[in-house]
Amino acid sequence: MQTAERLTKIPPYLFMELRKKIAKAKAEGVDVISLAIGDPVEPTPSGIIDELCLRSRDPENHRYPTDEEKGMLAFRQEVARWYQERYGVTLNAADEVLGLIGSKEGCHHFILARVNPGEVVLMTDPGYPAYRSSILMGGGIPYNMPILAKNNYLPVYEDLPADILAKATAMFLNYPNNPTGACATREFFDRTVAFAKAHDIAVCYDNPYSEILFGGQERLSFLSAAGAKEVGVELNSLSKPYNMTGWRIGMALGNPDLIAAMSKVKENTDSGIFNPIQYAAILALKQETTNISKMLDIYGKRRELVLNTLRKIGISFDPPKGTFYLWVPVPTGMTALEFTNRLFEKTAVVVAAGNAYGQYGEGYIRISLTVPDNRLAEAMVRIEKEFGRS
Numbered sequence: 164m165q166t167a168e169r170l171t172k173i174p175p176y177l178f179m180e181l182r183k184k185i186a187k188a189k190a191e192g193v194d195v196i197s198l199a200i201g202d203p204v205e206p207t208p209s210g211i212i213d214e215l216c217l218r219s220r221d222p223e224n225h226r227y228p229t230d231e232e233k234g235m236l237a238f239r240q241e242v243a244r245w246y247q248e249r250y251g252v253t254l255n256a257a258d259e260v261l262g263l264i265g266s267k268e269g270c271h272h273f274i275l276a277r278v279n280p281g282e283v284v285l286m287t288d289p290g291y292p293a294y295r296s297s298i299l300m301g302g303g304i305p306y307n308m309p310i311l312a313k314n315n316y317l318p319v320y321e322d323l324p325a326d327i328l329a330k331a332t333a334m335f336l337n338y339p340n341n342p343t344g345a346c347a348t349r350e351f352f353d354r355t356v357a358f359a360k361a362h363d364i365a366v367c368y369d370n371p372y373s374e375i376l377f378g379g380q381e382r383l384s385f386l387s388a389a390g391a392k393e394v395g396v397e398l399n400s401l402s403k404p405y406n407m408t409g410w411r412i413g414m415a416l417g418n419p420d421l422i423a424a425m426s427k428v429k430e431n432t433d434s435g436i437f438n439p440i441q442y443a444a445i446l447a448l449k450q451e452t453t454n455i456s457k458m459l460d461i462y463g464k465r466r467e468l469v470l471n472t473l474r475k476i477g478i479s480f481d482p483p484k485g486t487f488y489l490w491v492p493v494p495t496g497m498t499a500l501e502f503t504n505r506l507f508e509k510t511a512v513v514v515a516a517g518n519a520y521g522q523y524g525e526g527y528i529r530i531s532l533t534v535p536d537n538r539l540a541e542a543m544v545r546i547e548k549e550f551g552r553s
């Protein structure tokens with residue numbers, strides 16, 4: 164069967180390839196430890212699960228969740244309250260909040276809502292691979308803005324060519340950043356708003372790691388910048404802070420015109436989020452913030468363990484303070500892929516090669532801290548043994 168041409172432009176999804184590699188080695192009896200995928204292993208807090216079970220028993224919730232096309236008003240109101248409390252951002256639940264099946268879905272709907280075929284969409288290199296796929300599926304042309312360590316992994320807008328800017332209508336940004344862990348600043352937000360206004364570029368600020376911060380790093384929403392709501396939307400999600408990646412619930416917030424357009428795309432794609440999941444998310448946002456501090460404590464300890472091991476094998480660097488990833492420079496003389504392959508062959512530890520996130524990811528690997536403590540400890544023992552200096 165001939166399938167659509169648009170799909171031929173989309174590279175295989177990075178983690179699908181990795182999953183295959185891991186599955187093959189496991190089938191051969193290898194004790195593989197994967198530090199490649201960012202997916203919390205600790206369970207969703209039990210209060211959230213109880214709420215889902217309770218609400219699932221109500222037949223009213225078995226029907227299409229379409230009474231409010233942007234998601235249940237109670238969910239959107241709770242999201243607005245959470246944003247006020249966590250980030251000092253005021254949102255009108257009626258027209259500035261849209262419920263989503265995760266922030267990944269929002270990336271896709273943002274493109275369909277804003278970008279016409281042939282228009283350029285700016286994204287960062289390295290960057291989260293799903294942006295490119297969404298841009299391509301929507302008929303847009305991705306343009307990579309390099310983000311480099313010397314610029315704190317922030318794009319330099321002044322470096323963008325004039326002909327690209329003339330064709331650009333949208334941009335993805337993501338801080339705390341996957342894969343680098345870098346965080347943005349309020350000053351960068353102001354520059355971004357000015358840049359977006361000057362070139363009529365709609366911003367999609369993807370912020371699912373907004374709560375995963377270390378070393379006193381300030382929690383930030385792009386929408387806290389003056390004028391941000393005029394130029395874009397922010398995406399967020401319950402996946403990472405509440406260990407709910409499998410539940411598929413998130414939100415888009417900000418510019419009412421974009422929210423209305425994304426809602427129109429969504430209405431015509433699915434029929435909304437299962438109500439019990441929305442109720443469970445309300446409970447999470449209201450009552451489970453202690454889970455965030457608990458997880459930060461766990462990730463913080465794992466982060467120190469990995470950094471210590473890396474120091475012992477001669478890799479020292481000043482790690483950025485966001486996300487549950489470490490973006491680690493590979494030893495000199497090796498490419499990211501060579502180092503990744505050597506790690507896998509010698510220790511059966513899987514990490515992501517930096518160039519999978521774009522050409523400027525060459526020279527780095529990404530280590531994820533979402534792995535049980537004992538497995539991470541075992542991985543570090545193996546790495547120290549293989550790469551430690553005698």
Ligand SMILES: Cc1ncc(COP(=O)(O)O)c(C=O)c1O
Nearest residue numbers: 265266267291337341400402413
């Ligand atoms: C930058 C970024 N955006 C979006 C997502 C998807 O998150 P969600 O589970 O909310 O769809 C991820 C997941 O890893 C991510 O790293």
